[in-house]
Amino acid sequence: MSPGQLAFDLPHRAALGAEDFLVSECNLAAVRLIDAWPNWPDPVQVLVGPPASGKTHLVRVWQEGSGARMLDPVTAGLPWLDAQAPGTCIAVEDADSAGFDENTLFHLLNLAREKGFSVLLTARAGPNRWPFSLPDLVSRLSAVPVTDIGVPDEALLRTVMLKHFSDRQLTIEPKVLEFLALRIDRSLEAAAAAVDAVDRAALRSGRKISRQLVSEALERTATME
Structure with missing residues (x-):
């Protein structure tokens, strides 16, 4: 950094390899959520924030600490979920817009309780605004804790x-x-x-x-x- 540049006293958190995740008041609750695993009060958590707000960075941090696997909307369906061992951690990015099958997501939420999965979903908006119509899924998502990045x-x-x-x-x-x-x-x-x-x-x-x-x-x- 050159002498003419500014420096701000913000802590750094390593994320996505060499990149740093900058912690501030707007994302502190999200950082604390990641740090709180595996002692989450609910096995399923939703992380909400606008584009480029750091959701992916935090997912990668959580993956490094938990060994979480990524749920893919195209290839990871019901058989893939059933094959996961009890206690598996699963990350779901862009749950509201990536084209996930509703039955797959509902099954994932059920397995979180039946097999002790830890599940972290990210989205741009809260679950009440997700484009899902399966009644059981909508009902289940309405009870999932949401952490916002401001x-x-x-x-x-x-x-x-x-x-x-x-x-x-x-x-x-x-x-x-x-x-x-x-x-x-x-x-x-x-x-x-x-x-x-x-x-x-x-x-x-x-x-x-x-x-x-x-x-x-x-x-x-x-x-x-």
Whole structure:
């Protein structure tokens, strides 16, 4: 990190290999959920958050600690579930949008109680908004505990952007970073997109990252949407 760059006092959690998971108030409950396994009060847990909020990172952390297997919507059906040993941990990513068979999910929830499975499902919205119609599945999901990843606070948003710039070997002055952070939506997806737009603008123009370049990059992005 260059002397001109900002640093924020946020703890780091290793996730997805070399990447770091940044812990802040908005995702602290989710981190505590992962840390609490295997002492979950309910064997099935749902982790909800917007795109790029860190759900996949936390699933990978949980897999490393639990040996959890990933349920695939195409190949992992009822026979695959029945073949799993008692106590197996199973992760289900994008449970609301990946095209999972409803009978398979219902059977998974039953096995969580019958065979002591630990199940972690992730989604962008809570189970009451999932596009399922099987009454028993809908009823069962309504009772599953849900942990939300909230909107990132300003410190997390700026730290994430600073990391993205650093990963691209780019430097950004503290005041320019603050200028950028105030002009994007408060989401990690928006932060990543903003850094990409600024990076492309800097490459095109051959200029250093400044307030003017940031303004031009964001304006260009807005006109393309």
